[in-house]
Amino acid sequence: MTTENEAEFREFVAAQLDHLCRFAFLLCRDWHRAEDTVQKSLTKLYLRWSRLNLSSPGAYARRIIANELREEHRRFWFQRERTSGRIPERASPDPGESSAVRLTVLDALAQLPKRQQLAVVLRHWEDLSVEQTAEIMDCSTGTVKSQTARGLQTLRGLLGYENPMQVEGAMR
Structure with missing residues (x-):
């Protein structure tokens, strides 16, 4: 990956990381699992970044996240642990x-x-x-x-x- 591509990728991650984590959280309801999934997805995106010619890398990243969660859910050895009934700090409700x-x-x-x-x-x-x-x-x-x-x-x-x-x- 060239220095220019790497800089683009870093800018993308800096701008989208919180948004991608919230998206993953809404699908799996577990912040730790959401963050792990986003990390795996961003690694996959990084490996393809220099070959991508996308108008919307955010949509592509969300697709990778959704596929990663779907695959994880399909694995027979995956054991889902339920989180507590409270919303984590990062998912605080809107005012009002x-x-x-x-x-x-x-x-x-x-x-x-x-x-x-x-x-x-x-x-x-x-x-x-x-x-x-x-x-x-x-x-x-x-x-x-x-x-x-x-x-x-x-x-x-x-x-x-x-x-x-x-x-x-x-x-x-």
Whole structure:
């Protein structure tokens, strides 16, 4: 890797590290696992950085993170340990937002099937477009729309919301 490429990569990591860790946390709900996954993903990205010609390296990094978490989940020897019911300091709620509501939404989100969970997180927490989400999930835009709709429908049922906007409002 050239010095210029390495400098670009360092700038990217400095600008995106916290955001990528929050993204991984939303998918796995464990800060240690999220940080480990981001570290592995950034290593993979670093090895490919000089060969990449991407307009959005952040989307590519999120795709690597999502794939890494999916692969880890599939491994038969992986034993998931449950974290405590409190939100870590780095995931503090926005001012005015009830932490109890946030915990309830996170618990409900964890109950979704993995593809629905990924679609909902990318669309409503990451505020990505359908096309950007499809690129990260490596699927069609129709699949993104259906997985997001099913995920939100399941969340409405789990949270007891009748109005779809209540779920989206609780996630922000």
